[in-house]
Amino acid sequence: MQFIDQAEIQVQGGKGGDGLVAFRREKYVPAGGPSGGNGGKGGSVILKAAENLQTLLDFRYNHLFRAEDGQRGGPNNRTGASGRDRIIEVPCGTVVYDAETDDLIGDLVKPGQILCVAHGGKGGLGNQHFLSNHNRAPEKALPGLPGEQRSLRLELKLLAEVGIIGLPNAGKSTLIAALSAARPKIADYPFTTLVPNLGVVRKPSGDGTVFADIPGLIEGAHLGLGLGHEFLRHIERTRLLLHLVDITSEDPIADYHTIQEELRAYGRGLAERPQILALNKIDALAQDAATVEAIATQLEHLSGTAVFTISAVTRDGLETLMQRVWQILDEMATLSSSVT
Template identity: 75%
Template sequence: MQFIDQAEIQVAAGKGGDGIVAFRREKYVPAGGPAGGNGGWGGSVIFTAVENLQTLLDFRYNHRFQAENGGRGGPNNRTGANGKDLIVEVPCGTVIYNAETDEIIGDLTEPGQTLPVAAGGKGGLGNKYFLSNRNRAPEYALPGLDGEEKLLRLELKLLAEVGIIGLPNAGKSTLISALSAARPKIADYPFTTLIPNLGVVRKPTGDGTVFADIPGLISGASDGAGLGHDFLRHIERTRVLLHLIDVTSEDVVADYHTIQQELEAYGRGLAERPQIIALNKIDAVYLEEAELKDLATQLNHLSHCPVFLVSAVAGIGLEPMLQEVWRSLDELSASMELVMSNE
């Protein structure tokens, strides 16, 4: 399935039905008077978040969404039928923008959450409405009003608690496949991962936590270089960043700084997000254990973040790293509960 996380569409609510001009024409009822009914309301366009969608692919080929028009009023004061609302399903995590003003209309994060984006037009008034002492037989009615029409931009931001970040070939896909049932493409060349991958990692309590493997960032990613610019948005919602660094690199510290600079340049609080650093591929480097520990200590002093020595392929050091992830998430949850209790 093709992963599409941005789309621009046009939505149009239904037009209200026209009111009509009609008079009672019944036997034995002389001068029956006006009896033209009002038009029905036009249908609205409503977005709803669903769990079974993971991409905005449907919006690549269908760019216009039109709700049903309201029905025309009828004789004998019958009101026209209301137009049927158009329900548009989107993945959880979809942000809806007004494409012309760049204003956020809504953010759908929970399954079943709904958002009306275009209101249907009001039905026109029939001539019955205009009956008065001065005008006993009005011969005019009003047309229905047009429904709202908007140009929208949709952006999908994955809902994951832990984002795995790092340079290309740091071993992110291997790590998520080792921790979860996700099976992303893995190969020995840069940019193997072309789309974000999600995997559910089980806590000791049995609860599932969603990890997102974000395609490799490179220097200049925040300005559009490589693939990072397209996917940095997907870690905006994460609570903890798991920063994976290839310990076989020529300059591990420089690799750390490259990612940090891109997070700072992108903004939106990513650089301040809690991080856990994992020096990966320790089974493939010709360094003594003491040298590896010295390198971890150096990064710890530099970043003020916990640093772990791991091998995603061999499964070395993953459990202590996960324990720190769970601890960080629990600490963030406790802090949030404290803030909410004080409000």
């Protein structure tokens, strides 16, 4: 299945039904008077968050969504039937913008959450509403109003508590495969990961936490270089960033600075997001513990936090790393509950 995280669609609410001009023509009821009913309300276009969707692929081929029109009013003061709403399912995490003004319309995060994006038109009044002392037989009715029409831009931002970031080939996909049941494509060349991968990692308590493996960032990603700029939005929702640095690269310290600078340049508070820093692939330097320790010490001095040394391939150090992940998430949950 293709991973599509942006789409533009057109939505249009249903037209309201026209009011009716009618008069009572019943036996034994002389001068029955006006009896034209009102038109029914047009249906609305509604977006609904669904758990079973992971991509906006459906909107690549279908761009126009219309709700049903309301029905014309009937005789004997009968109101026309309202048009049915058009309900469109979108993945949880979909952000909705007005494509013309770029205004934020809504953010669908929770399963079952709904957002009306195009209201149906109001039904027209039948001639019964125009009865007066001066006009006992009005032959006037109003047409139904058109439904709201809008152009929308949909953006999917993955819902994950932990985002795994780093340069290409830092071992992000290998790590998420080691921690969860996710099986992303893994190879020894840059940009193996072309789309974000999600994996559910089980806490010791048995609860599941969603981790997202974000495709590799490179220098200038926030300006549109490489692949990472396409997926920076997906770490906006994460509560914690797990930053992997490849200890076998030519300059791990420069790699660290590159990612930090991209987070700062992108903005939206990503640079201030809590981070855990881990040096990956220590199995490749198993015979050179002094080098590992020296690089870890430099990174600790730069970041001001503890640096974990791990190997996603051999699983060395993963248990200690995950203990720290759970500790920070629990602290954040406790803080959030105390604030609310």
